[in-house]
Amino acid sequence: MELTEYTIKLKKYLQDLKQVFEENNPPEDRRDKEFFVMVKKKTSPIYDLLEIWQELALKFIKENKISVHPNQIVSTKENMELLLMHSYYIDVRRRRYMELNQSVLYVLDQLLRAIES
Template identity: 75%
Template sequence: MLLVDYTNQLKEDLQHLKDLFEQSSPPEDLRDKDYFEMVKEKTLPVYELLSKWEELALKIIKESKISVHPNQIVSTRENMELLLMHSFYIDVRRRRYMELNRSVLYVFDQLLRAVE
């Protein structure tokens, strides 16, 4: 099923972002255009996948009446987008980052359990 594949790929991306956050330093200049372009290039596929995932998840929730609320899907997309930026710019406290990470992971796992 496509939703399971999307969700599993996003879980891998989430782990990669967490590793990046924990092992990287913030950029020296937040206005560095080259760094911005590199971030944009690396995050674009995740943004695109996240958009497809959200659309498909909301459709399946509406049709199947599974135990995940549509607001959770929307919030998860938003939180994942925050994590994408925080992972490269390291501009949030570790505790806040981990809360967002756990929240996203929780909904991914909840969704996987509901559709399997």
């Protein structure tokens, strides 16, 4: 099923973003055009995947009446988008970053369990 594959890919991206956050330093100049272009190039596929994932997840929830609420899917997408930017610009405290990360991971795992059952 596509939704399962996309959810697993998002979990992988989540791990990769956490690694980027932990291993890199914030850019010296937040308005650096080259840095922005590099970030955009690396994150565009994730944004595209998130759009498709949200559509499929909301459809799956509607059709199957599972324990994941539609608002959780929307919030997860928004939180993942925040993580995308925070991972590269490192403009948030580590604790807040980890809270967002855990929140996204929780919903992704919850959705995978619902799909499998």
